[in-house]
Amino acid sequence: MNNRLTAAERRHLERIKALPCSVCGQPGPSEAHHIRQGLQWVCVALCADCHRGQVLGLHGQRRAWAIRKMDEIDALNTTIRRLTETWGA
Template identity: 60%
Template sequence: MQSKNKKAPTKAEREHIERVKDLPCSVCDQHGPSDCHEIKQGQWITSIALCKDCHQGSRNGIHGQRQMWTLKKLDELDALAITLGRLFWN
């Protein structure tokens, strides 16, 4: 959902978002479609592919207790590296 205070993504950014959403989750590897999580709001190039649970789950999600993140010993930069690797090298 687009925040009302955030600038709408450009055509190139929308294409990038759709490519990220097609990837498996960068934390638990669940098959897509995934959510496209921005590390910093409005900077779509640094988006991470996350399943609903690793994104918004109360126990596992980045916006929750981050249990899956802790179990896998990942932070947002690790997940970004996985996403970018899947986009450009797989």
């Protein structure tokens, strides 16, 4: 698999990072969480706490996710909706 990002992939990731967190709604900039490594188009906008936080984060105890009864697909849906609302379909 080619690890180099295309211009379109870079633009997509920058747009995701500009969005609010798809779990807690904290204003951007956000981090782009890849649901599957290397798939640039399947990313979720997450704040640092909801992404990497030891207690709240996806890569931690996932408490922010559990409180909101969310998984990665729910967060991806929110990310795609916000991308569409912000930059159009």
